[in-house]
Amino acid sequence: MTEFLSPQEAQQPHDHSRCVSHALDAAEQVCAREGARFTTLRKRVLELVWQSHKPLGAYDILETLSRDDGRRAAPPTVYRALDFLQEQGLVHRIASLNAFIGCASPEHQHEGQFLICLNCHIAIELDASPITAAVTGAAEAHGFAVQSQTVEISGLCAQCREAA
Numbered sequence: 001m002t003e004f005l006s007p008q009e010a011q012q013p014h015d016h017s018r019c020v021s022h023a024l025d026a027a028e029q030v031c032a033r034e035g036a037r038f039t040t041l042r043k044r045v046l047e048l049v050w051q052s053h054k055p056l057g058a059y060d061i062l063e064t065l066s067r068d069d070g071r072r073a074a075p076p077t078v079y080r081a082l083d084f085l086q087e088q089g090l091v092h093r094i095a096s097l098n099a100f101i102g103c104a105s106p107e108h109q110h111e112g113q114f115l116i117c118l119n120c121h122i123a124i125e126l127d128a129s130p131i132t133a134a135v136t137g138a139a140e141a142h143g144f145a146v147q148s149q150t151v152e153i154s155g156l157c158a159q160c161r162e163a164a
């Protein structure tokens with residue numbers, strides 16, 4: 001499998017169809033490994049989440065599905081598909097935006113750390129295991145056992161800072 005774009009590259013104009021096909025390939029592999037069914041709907045929802053590097057809300061996904069199919073998609077179906085994608089690590093949920101972003105490396109188990117641009121709303125996933133370790137360590141100092149952690153950092157991305 002070809003490498004995904006680095007977060008820096010993903011910010012620049014690029015051939016996004018590559019990102020999408022890599023994401024779908026990785027998803028096929030993860031589901032095959034886990035013995036999970038990558039149904040047409042799950043695949044379609046993942047494709048929609050991957051339409052850009054900006055987190056997408058469940059409502060936007062519903063709207064697009066309904067428009068494409070010419071009939072109203074059932075919300076529970078879409079929520080279940082998103083739950084599945086999240087469980088398989090194929091998408092991350094950005095709580096501060098109540099939205100979902102595709103994961104570029106679902107084959108590796110990891111916690112999510114994101115730089116979220118307040119201007120263009122791009123979310124850049126960091127591969128920063130030292131952050132995970134630091135949070136776990138700080139929590140342990142309080143006798144706290146971390147179950148999951150998603151770090152969301154807001155600010156301005158390089159592109160937007162340049163344009164400002």
Ligand SMILES: [Zn+2]
Nearest residue numbers: 010015016019
């Ligand atoms: Zn892309």
Ligand SMILES: [Zn+2]
Nearest residue numbers: 103104105125
């Ligand atoms: Zn990820």
Ligand SMILES: [Zn+2]
Nearest residue numbers: 117120157160
């Ligand atoms: Zn930006």
